[in-house]
Amino acid sequence: VTEPVKLRVISDEHGAEVRFDALMSGTDAEHTISLGDAIDRGPASLKVLQKLIDLAKSGDVTLFLGNHEIMFLGAMQGNQDLMENWLYNGGIEVLKEAGVDSAITDELTSLINGLVTASQSGDSKVHEQAITNLDSYMKQLIDSNILNQNNVLTQAYNDLHEYGNVYAVRDGQLYLHAGTPVDEKGRLSAEYIRDGQTYTGVGALEQMQADLRA
Numbered sequence: 001v002t003e004p005v006k007l008r009v010i011s012d013e014h015g016a017e018v019r020f021d022a023l024m025s026g027t028d029a030e031h032t033i034s035l036g037d038a039i040d041r042g043p044a045s046l047k048v049l050q051k052l053i054d055l056a057k058s059g060d061v062t063l064f065l066g067n068h069e070i071m072f073l074g075a076m077q078g079n080q081d082l083m084e085n086w087l088y089n090g091g092i093e094v095l096k097e098a099g100v101d102s103a104i105t106d107e108l109t110s111l112i113n114g115l116v117t118a119s120q121s122g123d124s125k126v127h128e129q130a131i132t133n134l135d136s137y138m139k140q141l142i143d144s145n146i147l148n149q150n151n152v153l154t155q156a157y158n159d160l161h162e163y164g165n166v167y168a169v170r171d172g173q174l175y176l177h178a179g180t181p182v183d184e185k186g187r188l189s190a191e192y193i194r195d196g197q198t199y200t201g202v203g204a205l206e207q208m209q210a211d212l213r214a
Contacts, residue, residue, distance in 0.1 A: 005171065011035035011178065012066070015042025015093060020051065033170075036066020036177040040090030046097050049156055056163040064177050065164040065212075076157045078142045084134065088112055098152040104141070111137055161212060167205040176205075 008029030013020045014037060024032065034052055039045035055061035065073075072091065074082025087095075087108055095105050111134045118130035147153050168175045176188075183189045192204035199207045 006030045008032040009035065012037040013042075013048050014038070014040055014068075014090065015045030015048055015097075017042070017044035017047050020048045024051075031170075032061045033168075033175055034061055034063050035175070036064040036179075037068045038063075038066070039072060039094055040068045040086070041093060042090075043093060043097065045094045046152060046156060049159070053159045053163055062168050062170065062175065063163050063165060064168070064175070065160065065166060066177050067179050069160055069164060073157060073160060076147055076153065078145075080135070080138050080142060083142070084138055088115075094153075095147075098150050098156075100146070100150060100153075104146065107137060164212065166209045166212060167202075174202075180205075 006027070006029045008023070008027055008031070010020075010023050010032065011034065013023070013034075020038075032055065038048050038052055042048075052061055052063050056063045068086070068089065068091075071082045071086035071089065072094070075086045075091065083091075092105055092108050092112070095108070096102075111130075115127075115130040115134055118127040121127065141147065166177075167180075181189045181191075188201050188205075190201060190204040192199045192208050194207060194211065
């Protein structure tokens with residue numbers, strides 16, 4: 001009979017390095033499962049991520065991609081919708097930590113704050129203009145490939161591709177990010193469309209993981 005392994009399960013560190021260090025030192029766990037959202041919002045996202053990557057390399061951590069990591073990957077690939085969502089949800093802090101030009105991060109902060117203010121104003125024309133302004137700047141960033149010219153961001157992108165997981169099976173248990181969709185009966189209802197083919201359930205997770213590693 002295999003003895004059970006003591007697991008530490010953590011999630012949503014969001015760049016809080018002190019909290020992350022406390023979580024990692026708080027028990028005598030034999031293995032750690034990080035369920036995702038290690039980055040964004042906090043001031044030390046890349047430091048936390050690097051610590052997780054180093055532990056994943058040694059086999060001490062199983063690292064999952066949360067929605068924040070997925071948005072970051074999409075932003076690095078030039079997906080404008082994912083980039084906007086990522087920056088709106090704390091990605092600007094990652095840019096600052098990576099040393100991206102402050103003129104860029106300041107402009108993004110101004111545009112996003114302007115969009116928030118416009119959405120609360122109740123004036124549809126002001127709101128539409130704020131969206132147009134942000135979209136225009138996003139396109140400039142994508143066209144200039146500015147994110148991929150940053151070595152720190154590129155390394156984080158490559159590490160997540162290599163060591164991040166969409167799902168994992170350990171000791172007969174299926175582990176997923178908390179945001180993975182399930183139906184009203186608790187059954188996995190994930191759906192993934194690639195090249196016109198639709199994958200569902202575990203098949204969707206398997207194909208997503210295969211594409212991540214490709």
